[in-house]
């Protein structure tokens with residue numbers, strides 16, 4: 269009894285958001301410092317990475333990765349919505365093509381899709397391909413690498429692939445809702461389209477938010493496949509650097525940190541969206557340990 | 560409970576003729592005919608699975624009859640060219656499990672269809688919503704979300720949501736059977752007020768007190784058919800059919 273009384277304030281302090289955040293940050297920092305030690309990285313090998321030219325070179329890759337990811341995420345969302353709605357349509361000539369599109373794209377290796385789009389649509393861009401030696405201002409180089417044939421083909425492949433995967437996710441979200449929700453909306457005089465738009469989709473998207481963001485994290489990582497068709501993104505630029513400076517471990521470590529930060533920020537958007545949601549009854553995870 | 564409410568009846572507003580509803584090979588409604596006049600409060604009672612909900616849902620076409628005609632407010636619903644959304648604007652429905660939209664606040668729940676279907680501007684829709692929340696006795700919950708309300712409060716919001724469309728007819732499908740006993744009265748009181756105002760209501764419910772005070776006619780269904788129809792007092796105290804007697808003896812203990 270007394271022991272519980274003593275631990276209660278301690279627990280309250282640990283659970284305070286600011287303290288929680290601080291502990292997490294300390295943990296992350298410790299981890300980040302530990303990895304180079306365990307893998308016996310050399311401080312000297314980090315130095316070439318922090319020169320102005322290397323930093324500029326890597327930043328271009330990082331921004332190309334981020335921009336192509338954002339493009340694909342934004343474009344995939346409406347496409348996924350249309351595919352999911354098409355698939356549950358009672359009209360066969362709408363649902364069948366959607367089913368075919370979703371199932372085919374989901375079953376293919378993403379790399380195959382990237383190869384295919386790159387070969388089948390060679391004219392995706394008006395820009396000449398950038399290569400490592402290309403001259404130009406930072407912005408020029410960034411735009412040309414994003415809009416290069418490799419960048420565009422990667423973006424298009426990721427958009428279609430992610431849309432197909434997310435369409436299935438969204439469909440499961442829609443089907444998990446009570447039938448009564450649609451009946452209530454329809455009985456108020458809302459049309460099918462209005463019911464979907466205002467009642468079903470908002471709830472379905474909230475339900476699938478976590479796996480949806482997880483799929484976007486995968487998308488960010490998979491931009492690196494674009495390197496194979498010449499998209500100068502983050503990982504490819506890292507590879508070019510370490511082949512020059514002979515410091516693969518250290519370079520890859522820095523690149524890994526950058527990917528981690530990008531995806532961590534992506535995860536934070538989930539918290540932001542979730543915070544705007546109304547209070548609903550506690551979900552299982554809220555009190556799993558208390559049951 | 561209070562006095563029995565007097566009813567002034569107008570024209571026929573719902574007319575169902577020879578309704579048959581099949582689910583696959585199973586026949587849920589076998590040749591049911593029923594008409595309701597303006598201002599009527601019609602109760603439908605009967606054992607579980609007797610087709611009460613199915614019949615009610617045929618009135619706003621949540622269930623499409625296999626054959627037969629349904630005419631609501633002069634519109635023939637079984638006519639393929641009818642715009643079903645137009646009919647539903649005039650027919651409010653209250654469900655057993657409330658079916659409030661959990662992602663919208665109470666106020667937004669009551670405003671949604673007003674804005675989208677009735678095309679009212681925001682201020683007008685909000686004013687109507689607030690008046691209705693006042694009427695159902697929960698003006699202070701406007702900003703809450705459905706999950707924060709008790710069952711009785713949720714059902715009252717659901718009634719306000721349906722009333723916001725200013726329907727000519729209200730359908731209730733067991734509005735109190737998902738509620739804890741102490742919350743049943745607050746919902747029935749709102750329904751009683753509606754009946755007093757002359758709303759045309761079709762109510763599937765076994766609330767005998769409500770039936771006696773608020774309704775002018777009771778329909779007893781069994782096996783997908785209407786077995787007996789009559790004044791509530793007559794049906795409850797002096798049922799004519801054996802199946803009605805058997806059913807009432809079970810629920811009246």
Ligand SMILES: Nc1ncnc2c1ncn2[C@@H]1O[C@H](COP(=O)(O)OP(=O)(O)O)[C@@H](O)[C@H]1O
Nearest residue numbers: 582585587605606607608609610611612613614
């Ligand atoms: N969508 C459906 N599919 C198949 N059978 C159904 C469906 N809806 C209702 N039924 C059946 O029709 C019968 C009548 O159902 P219902 O109208 O809900 O009865 P009640 O409301 O009187 O309990 C029941 O036997 C039920 O199982």
Ligand SMILES: [Mg+2]
Nearest residue numbers: 611612613733
């Ligand atoms: Mg029922």
